[in-house]
Amino acid sequence: MKQLTEQLAQAIVRPRQRNTYKGSFGKILIVGGNAQFGGAAIMSASAAVYAGAGLVSVATDPVNRSALHARLPEAMILNAASSALETAIRQATVIVVGPGLGTDNAALAILKRVFAAVEQTQVLIIDGSAITLVAAHHLDYPNAQLIWTPHQVEWQRLSGLALPDQTVTASQQAARRIPGIVVAKSSQTHVFVGDDVYENMAGGPAMATGGSGDTLTGIIAAFAGQFQPLKQAVLAAVFVHSHVADIVAMNSYVALPTMVIRELPAYLKQLSES
Numbered sequence: 001m002k003q004l005t006e007q008l009a010q011a012i013v014r015p016r017q018r019n020t021y022k023g024s025f026g027k028i029l030i031v032g033g034n035a036q037f038g039g040a041a042i043m044s045a046s047a048a049v050y051a052g053a054g055l056v057s058v059a060t061d062p063v064n065r066s067a068l069h070a071r072l073p074e075a076m077i078l079n080a081a082s083s084a085l086e087t088a089i090r091q092a093t094v095i096v097v098g099p100g101l102g103t104d105n106a107a108l109a110i111l112k113r114v115f116a117a118v119e120q121t122q123v124l125i126i127d128g129s130a131i132t133l134v135a136a137h138h139l140d141y142p143n144a145q146l147i148w149t150p151h152q153v154e155w156q157r158l159s160g161l162a163l164p165d166q167t168v169t170a171s172q173q174a175a176r177r178i179p180g181i182v183v184a185k186s187s188q189t190h191v192f193v194g195d196d197v198y199e200n201m202a203g204g205p206a207m208a209t210g211g212s213g214d215t216l217t218g219i220i221a222a223f224a225g226q227f228q229p230l231k232q233a234v235l236a237a238v239f240v241h242s243h244v245a246d247i248v249a250m251n252s253y254v255a256l257p258t259m260v261i262r263e264l265p266a267y268l269k270q271l272s273e274s
């Protein structure tokens with residue numbers, strides 16, 4: 001088993017080239033946020049913007065429009081239930097589906113449309129409600145560059161492994177049956193990629209607050225849009241998320257997602273120049 005380290009993140013988070021523009025740093029689409037969980041989509045989108053994504057759009061319930069614009073004017077917005085979803089998917093390089101999506105029939109219909117429209121070359125991060133829906137409805141895995149980010153209960157639903165049985169060996173075997181990269185989140189997150197297992201020693205209980213996982217999806221999306229190869233981008237994102245939470249937790253009892261998000265640009269600047 002290998003460890004996630006700052007060196008690993010440092011190797012790909014480098015100073016930006018001069019002859020670039022917003023299109024150089026990824027076009028991210030976040031699909032999520034129903035009427036109940038709009039905050040999840042806002043945190044995911046905010047994390048993507050603050051982690052350096054070039055362009056971020058959010059396909060969500062229209063009820064979240066004012067809140068999203070007020071919190072994050074950098075993001076664009078569309079109605080996830082409209083045909084604008086397919087257009088936005090076509091234009092994206094990286095798609096996140098699931099944060100705050102919910103698990104009702106409307107959410108299932110949106111998820112199926114994402115799975116039908118996504119293309120093989122695109123990165124698709126499947127999180128939260130989307131994982132629960134895939135497991136509950138036995139959906140076929142889409143043909144794309146997949147990244148799964150289950151917490152332990154979502155991993156139980158997806159892998160069939162009960163929490164006490166989620167040993168590294170058993171989880172690795174289960175991850176092998178699922179295409180793409182699996183980020184199995186917990187107080188000691190493991191990333192399963194091919195034959196490799198990476199352990200994340202950064203982070204701590206200050207992160208045990210709603211929205212921490214939604215935030216991680218935005219950082220992974222931003223890194224996938226900016227840095228190559230994808231495997232390194234995902235590993236770096238997992239480390240940076242927890243490490244920045246550790247920095248916040250030096251002076252704060254809880255590492256609120258919005259605090260972690262705010263800290264990202266300064267940390268990435270420092271990392272890129274070190």
Ligand SMILES: NC(=O)C1=CN([C@@H]2O[C@H](COP(=O)(O)OP(=O)(O)OC[C@H]3O[C@@H](n4cnc5c(N)ncnc54)[C@H](O)[C@@H]3O)[C@@H](O)[C@H]2O)[C@@H](O)CC1
Binds near residue numbers: 036099130152153186
């Ligand atoms: N502000 C918001 O809008 C928020 C929206 N959220 C969204 O809410 C939806 C449901 O997510 P949940 O994770 O709450 O729902 P789940 O239906 O996956 O709930 C998991 C349940 O298991 C329990 N549990 C026990 N051990 C756990 C572990 N190790 N890790 C995680 N849960 C454990 C939790 O307390 C929770 O009641 C997702 O789409 C998520 O993105 C959450 O991220 C919370 C914040």
Ligand SMILES: Nc1ncnc2c1ncn2[C@@H]1O[C@H](COP(=O)(O)OP(=O)(O)O)[C@@H](O)[C@H]1O
Binds near residue numbers: 185186203204211216
């Ligand atoms: N005690 C802990 N120690 C380290 N990391 C934690 C701890 N509790 C939660 N986390 C991290 O916080 C995130 C929680 O994700 P998740 O449960 O999906 O949150 P949400 O869906 O509310 O956004 C994961 O990245 C997880 O590793």
Ligand SMILES: [Mg+2]
Binds near residue numbers: 127128213
């Ligand atoms: Mg979650």
